[in-house]
Amino acid sequence: MLAIPAPARSALAVTHKSQAMDTDSAFAALETSPAGGDTPALREPYDVLGVGGCVSEKTVRAILPSAVRTTYCRAPSDAIARLACNRYHAIVVIASEARHIDGVARLSQRAAAAVLVVLLDQAVALLRDAALAAGAQYVLLFPGPNARLLRQVLAATLLRRCTEQRRQQDLSDALDLDSHPLWLCDPASSRFLAANRAARTLYGYSAREFAAMTPDHLRHAGPRPACGIEQHRTRDGRRITVELRWRRMVLWQRELHLLGARDITAERWREQRLQADAARYAELFDHSAGYILVHDLAGRLSAVNPAAAAALGRPAASLAGTALHDLAAPSLRQYIDESLQRLGQGGEDSGLLRVRHSDGHELSWRFRTRLYHAGSTAAYAITYAQDMTATIAAQRELEQSQREQQRLNEIARTDALTGLANRTALYERLSGAVERSRGKTALLTVFYIDIDHFKPVNDTHGHAAGDALLRAFAARLRESVRSGDLVARIGGDEFVVLMEDLPDVKCVRMIAAKLLTALSTRFDLGGRRHVFAGGASIGVVACRQCSLSPAALIAVADDMLYEAKQSGRGSYRLNFLLPPAKARSGSR
Structure with a gap:
């Protein structure tokens, strides 16, 4: 929060947390009242909790703007009990002794979102510094010759805090429109200032819990993956992979860091599965004893596994780009064209094909071809074949033997x-x-x-x-x-x-x-x-x-x-x- 500049010197001293702690003029009397300085108008009721030391409730109410709803507690312990059940925009603590500063620290921890103002009845630098260190945003000298100026400061402080809260709410609503986790971070401390709904949902932390965290609290222990990719832990211990992006931005005259994350856990899992499948396919392709040929619907080969290349007596690299027509006798080209046509119409085909070895002798392959579509790319086909040359020769020999046996049986x-x-x-x-x-x-x-x-x-x-x-x-x-x-x-x-x-x-x-x-x-x-x-x-x-x-x-x-x-x-x-x-x- 920025310090509210004093419009003129007056009999009232105001010290803000953002001001230098060793400023001797902090308690200097303001000799004149602000010209025309009316109490800023509050457009909606605000709740203020007054914690009085030895000052009466009537005195506390007298110094507060009339547009606020005031609740008075004499002891800090009573105030802490009220904070457990109610929400207050500001807390005004009247401290006359060092022991009252302990209550300020407890109130600051319990109501971090409220404006905390400490009123001192004497200009003691030690008390001032202790109050600021305990969490007070403002330390004011009370009573002063101009109570009107005090009310003006309190009202302006409330307005500023409420305006900031409204801005933060507007910003939170804007951030919630994004479906991916977003955080606003303090560049100096890296602490989260705001987290959108997607971040709260994915990670399971509340906005209050995020406010006490930095990005390091989300990171999973262990080596980091590639740049921009991190392993995070959610509140329930689940491990997720996120892609991070950030940029500097200036908001309300203040430099902030906008950190965004995209959950790519499922995407990475799919990629890993695809890579594993590709590796298994490559191993199967390279080490399969069966013959595998990859080609398009025109019959142009794009890949042939080593077993098929060895069966044809040709290097696998030399077969890339070869047409299926070139592997068979010219008399079979019409059969190959008809098979490719059936493949395009029905998505699969099978049969028996005679191909030629590089030395000219023919081989009989039983094949089964299936058509695949890879997204928007052109369709491709994979043909699985098995050499049936020896089997067919043996079958023919068996049939001939059976015919001969049948002939002998008939003769007998x-x-x-x-x-x-x-x-x-x-x-x-x-x-x-x-x-x-x-x-x-x-x-x-x-x-x-x-x-x-x-x-x-x-x-x-x-x-x-x-x-x-x-x-x-x-x-x-x-x-x-x-x-x-x-x-x-x-x-x-x-x-x-x-x-x-x-x-x-x-x-x-x-x-x-x-x-x-x-x-x-x-x-x-x-x-x-x-x-x-x-x-x-x-x-x-x-x-x-x-x-x-x-x-x-x-x-x-x-x-x-x-x-x-x-x-x-x-x-x-x-x-x-x-x-x-x-x-x-x-x-x-």
């Missing part, structure tokens, strides 16, 4: 002369058919067929003619049955037809008769000498919910064939096997 189950199923294939198929028939009511039927008079053909015309007849007989037999029925040659001139899901015995008889008719037609094997009369005998076994084994079924059919041959050939014999339960019922 096929009659070489006629192309029909052989005995092995017949028994495999018949075994499954027997299992399936046990849950059905339809008939499982085996036709055992033998060519009539085949031996004379071999003996008379040779084995070539016999083989031709066997092939022709097999072809006609295949044409006479359904596509799903099995036709097999099980040896010599013996054939078997396996049929499933025939509805009844009548149907079985019709099929047997049809086969006899088809096989009795002549076989023209080329030329007059190779026309043979047809003919065959058939043994038939039909069963419902069959309980016999495949070999037993074939044996029953063979028995029926034998009966057909014994009856004069060119005929069939049928054995219908009932389910086990019905067979037992019929036997009883």
